[in-house]
Amino acid sequence: MVSPRYTVPTAIEPALELVRKYNIPGPRYTSYPTAPQFSAEIDRTALLTEVKRDNADASTPLSLYFHLPFCESLCWYCGCNTVITRRLASAGEYVDLLIKELELTAPLLDPRRPVTQLHFGGGTPTFLPPAEIDRLAHAIHRLFTFSADAEISVEIDPRRLTQEHVAAFRRLGCNRASLGVQDTNPQVQVAIHRWQPLELTTQAIAWLRAAGYQSVSVDLIYGLPLQTTESFAQTLDEVIALNPDRLAVFSYAHVPWIKPAQKIFDDRQQLPTTEVKLAMLNTATQKLVAAGYAQIGMDHFARPEDELAVAFVEGTLHRNFQGYTTRAGASLYGFGMSSISQTDGSFRQNYKDLPEYIDAINAGRLPIERGYLLSEDDRRRRTIVTDIMCARGLDFARLSQQLGLDFAATYATELNGLDDLVADGLVVRSESGIDVTPLGRLFVRIIAMRFDAHLAKQRSGFSKVV
Numbered sequence: 001m002v003s004p005r006y007t008v009p010t011a012i013e014p015a016l017e018l019v020r021k022y023n024i025p026g027p028r029y030t031s032y033p034t035a036p037q038f039s040a041e042i043d044r045t046a047l048l049t050e051v052k053r054d055n056a057d058a059s060t061p062l063s064l065y066f067h068l069p070f071c072e073s074l075c076w077y078c079g080c081n082t083v084i085t086r087r088l089a090s091a092g093e094y095v096d097l098l099i100k101e102l103e104l105t106a107p108l109l110d111p112r113r114p115v116t117q118l119h120f121g122g123g124t125p126t127f128l129p130p131a132e133i134d135r136l137a138h139a140i141h142r143l144f145t146f147s148a149d150a151e152i153s154v155e156i157d158p159r160r161l162t163q164e165h166v167a168a169f170r171r172l173g174c175n176r177a178s179l180g181v182q183d184t185n186p187q188v189q190v191a192i193h194r195w196q197p198l199e200l201t202t203q204a205i206a207w208l209r210a211a212g213y214q215s216v217s218v219d220l221i222y223g224l225p226l227q228t229t230e231s232f233a234q235t236l237d238e239v240i241a242l243n244p245d246r247l248a249v250f251s252y253a254h255v256p257w258i259k260p261a262q263k264i265f266d267d268r269q270q271l272p273t274t275e276v277k278l279a280m281l282n283t284a285t286q287k288l289v290a291a292g293y294a295q296i297g298m299d300h301f302a303r304p305e306d307e308l309a310v311a312f313v314e315g316t317l318h319r320n321f322q323g324y325t326t327r328a329g330a331s332l333y334g335f336g337m338s339s340i341s342q343t344d345g346s347f348r349q350n351y352k353d354l355p356e357y358i359d360a361i362n363a364g365r366l367p368i369e370r371g372y373l374l375s376e377d378d379r380r381r382r383t384i385v386t387d388i389m390c391a392r393g394l395d396f397a398r399l400s401q402q403l404g405l406d407f408a409a410t411y412a413t414e415l416n417g418l419d420d421l422v423a424d425g426l427v428v429r430s431e432s433g434i435d436v437t438p439l440g441r442l443f444v445r446i447i448a449m450r451f452d453a454h455l456a457k458q459r460s461g462f463s464k465v466v
Ligand code: SF4
Pocket: 070, 071, 073, 074, 075, 078, 079, 080, 082, 122, 123, 124, 157, 180
């Protein structure tokens, strides 16, 4: 039976007025502070001191991320750091660079530290031919020790997949895959420059299941050009029929000032209104809950027995750069252009441009472009933002104990600043804490923003929350 915590959050009518009121640009809070705070002026020696500090305890687990940026063609909605090319030799050259970066990084880390999570993102990880995946796998396993239950995942583009790719990532240890689908409607696919017949997605899932991948996830996007509530309902029906273990249903992030290819959607006036976007989200939530999925956060859904859903109920959910995760407490080490690394007290981001990344690696330098050192206040607010995003509320007594202060007194200004959200029924505030209401789930980013000490300087760079 579906838990009462998974009730469908909102009727659309009251939400519409609130979306008009609160639909302002805001971060997705995959980290706190968010990436725009990272600075190229950072003291690199201090960053490396943080890495040493992070390495002091050999039991602290590791989470590894590999950014594989190549794509053969650009999807016009894309917000990722990509390199568009059909030059296959790029794959081998890039794997050479990743191996060099691994060899530069590994001596900084205690080889006994267990890797509990590894993710290949992109770009298109399957741009790498299977032989290059094997070569990279060999280097990773030579330098790192994996825990027996490590979660090893790869992002799959069904248009660029062969059974040999599925087998190569499985040999490496992959047990989870997420498939980019976005929308199954042919007109929408043409409008976004991503032609992907449903048969390709169906075949990819069959290959992954046959190869023994334990979990298959599908990514959808609402708010794309030419989408309607009806067309997206059909996309949902077709995807639900594929029986994925998890789904992510993201709001399209329209940021043409950062991603110029997105301007075409404005020129053609094909984007759905905010009202239609909200109706699509409502339809997705209704359909997925009716199909037996648990809603986790605003945009993730999983089978109730899935560890993500279980962690949500048990209050052990966390958030990292890939979204929601069950693996808390691991330090993140990123490899490849634009990848981000995170220890308890720091962030580091590699060069976003491929030539600069190549130059640094070939010079034998860690390719750090920018970074950030967290203050005590940042760490406290990170805990608060994570609780809002993952636990949908703040428990004052628990936070007071965890942070070593009187929470309600220390954050009285922020808590008093929630008056409008309380009045609009998005938050319930009591003596002992605050709870995000089912209606408030839509606006969880808005609630978190009230505790973000950095926002005033940077808000314009983000997409709208719905
Ligand atoms: S395949 Fe993915 S990363 Fe590549 S352009 Fe399309 S959306 Fe972006």
